[in-house]
Amino acid sequence: MLFTWLMLAGSILIIAPTEWTSSFQLAFLRIFNWPLSIGENISLSARARGHVDDANAVPGEKYRALLNYCTSLEAQLREERERLDKLTGLRERFPFGNARLVEALVYPGKTHGEISVDKGKESQLAKGQFVLADNSIIGTVSDVSTGGARVNLFTSPTSNIPVEIAGTKRFMRGEGNNAAKILMMKDKPKIGAEVMAAKAPGLLNAPVIIGRVARCERNAESAVLWDVIVEPVCDMERLNDVVVIVMNPEKQPN
Amino acid sequence: MRWFRFAALILLVTVLQASALANLNVGPDLLLILVAFFCFYCNTTEAITTSFVIGFAADLISSPIPMGVHTISFGVFGTLLAYVHRVINIRNMPFQAVAIFTTAILAGALSQSLALFKGQIVAANIWTVLLGVSIYSGIVGPFLFLPSAWWMHIKTNRFARR
Numbered sequence: 001m002l003f004t005w006l007m008l009a010g011s012i013l014i015i016a017p018t019e020w021t022s023s024f025q026l027a028f029l030r031i032f033n034w035p036l037s038i039g040e041n042i043s044l045s046a047r048a049r050g051h052v053d054d055a056n057a058v059p060g061e062k063y064r065a066l067l068n069y070c071t072s073l074e075a076q077l078r079e080e081r082e083r084l085d086k087l088t089g090l091r092e093r094f095p096f097g098n099a100r101l102v103e104a105l106v107y108p109g110k111t112h113g114e115i116s117v118d119k120g121k122e123s124q125l126a127k128g129q130f131v132l133a134d135n136s137i138i139g140t141v142s143d144v145s146t147g148g149a150r151v152n153l154f155t156s157p158t159s160n161i162p163v164e165i166a167g168t169k170r171f172m173r174g175e176g177n178n179a180a181k182i183l184m185m186k187d188k189p190k191i192g193a194e195v196m197a198a199k200a201p202g203l204l205n206a207p208v209i210i211g212r213v214a215r216c217e218r219n220a221e222s223a224v225l226w227d228v229i230v231e232p233v234c235d236m237e238r239l240n241d242v243v244v245i246v247m248n249p250e251k252q253p254n
Numbered sequence: 255m256r257w258f259r260f261a262a263l264i265l266l267v268t269v270l271q272a273s274a275l276a277n278l279n280v281g282p283d284l285l286l287i288l289v290a291f292f293c294f295y296c297n298t299t300e301a302i303t304t305s306f307v308i309g310f311a312a313d314l315i316s317s318p319i320p321m322g323v324h325t326i327s328f329g330v331f332g333t334l335l336a337y338v339h340r341v342i343n344i345r346n347m348p349f350q351a352v353a354i355f356t357t358a359i360l361a362g363a364l365s366q367s368l369a370l371f372k373g374q375i376v377a378a379n380i381w382t383v384l385l386g387v388s389i390y391s392g393i394v395g396p397f398l399f400l401p402s403a404w405w406m407h408i409k410t411n412r413f414a415r416r
Contacts, residue, residue, distance in 0.1 A: 002299060002302055002303065003302050003329075003333055006302065006303070006306040006329055007326065007329065007330075009306070009325070010306065010309070010322050010325035010326040010329055011322070011326065012322070013310075013313070013321045013322030013325055014320065014321070014322030014323065014325075014326065014368065014372065015322075016321075016322070018320055018372075021320060021321035021322070022317070022321075024313075024314060024321060025313075025314055025315070025316075025317045025321065028314040028315065032269055032272075035269045035273070036269055036272055036273045037273070038273070039269060039270060039272070039273025039274040040273045040274065040276070040277070042273075042274055043273070043274040043275070043276075043277050043278075044277065108272075108273055109272040109273050109276045109315065114317060114318050116317060142318060143318065150317060150318055152318070157379060157380075176379065237277065
């Protein structure tokens with residue numbers, strides 16, 4: 001009898017809409033934020049961090065953020081020049097001029113290639129919106145509830161993001177292990193080449209850097225084609241805060 | 255059964271699983287190890303209750319997998335393990351390791367199947383990860399029984415069939 005009742009409770013949890021049950025998961029992260037962050041710091045403390053001895057040297061995080069910002073600026077400048085050449089007349093002066101950038105704190109504990117953040121529906125977050133860290137795309141919003149949201153990292157095996165690489169548009173699939181893969185490219189790209197997240201109407205109106213080519217492998221099915229392994233340009237293991245791009249936000253009443 | 259100590263232990267292990275062990279691609283499933291522990295050293299009623307409660311705790315930290323999946327899979331196979339233990343006394347560490355491995359494989363397979371049923375996209379390498387987690391849990395599990403028994407004030411030489 002006890003087993004039956006408990007199975008019934010479990011079945012109710014499964015059948016219940018995800019919007020209701022995800023609030024339990026977010027509540028757990030909010031309540032146990034402090035011990036979770038301690039545990040995560042213990043596991044990450046094993047990684048050696050470089051010490052900046054030279055007073056003129058730039059810390060690693062700042063360097064990455066600046067490099068990513070410059071790379072994105074170059075891509076946006078290229079876009080603007082192409083627009084000027086075509087004389088479309090529909091160009092925007094600033095790529096994110098009509099967007100709101102929502103800063104969100106990351107709850108500790110990355111699970112299954114997803115992170116949880118402390119902003120949700122009340123901040124106009126919606127599924128599919130792009131998420132930035134260190135001025136680079138790290139993933140998209142996969143689920144939103146009141147008070148929180150989940151972000152699917154592009155390195156997650158369930159992620160499949162359109163990107164631009166070497167002037168071509170492809171899909172990039174997450175591989176886990178902090179990497180993603182672009183399958184079956186005809187031309188082998190240069191190691192270190194930028195991979196940009198492709199524009200998406202209503203979500204991203206200018207290409208933004210998402211990763212760099214780490215290595216290239218011959219495709220298993222066709223040896224003349226290349227599989228490109230892409231690694232992120234920011235430290236995905238130490239995400240503390242991110243920025244969500246909310247395009248065309250609704251004006252909040254005063 | 256000391257339920258307050260049980261609650262504290264589950265909370266501690268859940269936080270540990272969601273933080274320190276979350277960054278490992280393949281690591282032991284401490285919550286599943288606890289399910290096996292309570293199935294081996296408690297009576298059937300307590301084993302069933304603890305299996306479902308631990309499954310609920312696993313659901314809390316298993317985002318994006320929907321809730322209810324681990325509650326049912328841990329509950330079903332925890333109950334099964336408790337009834338098997340009534341018939342076959344699993345006292346040796348190697349047998350306990352095999353039991354943990356088998357339970358992890360079966361519970362993981364049921365969890366993924368239920369997640370697919372709920373429309374959750376499953377990664378292509380999930381079965382490799384599941385095998386690795388099961389092996390890891392089977393190896394590590396029996397060694398964690400003594401500290402758990404100490405905390406719960408359970409005598410580990412209590413192998414009487416119930």
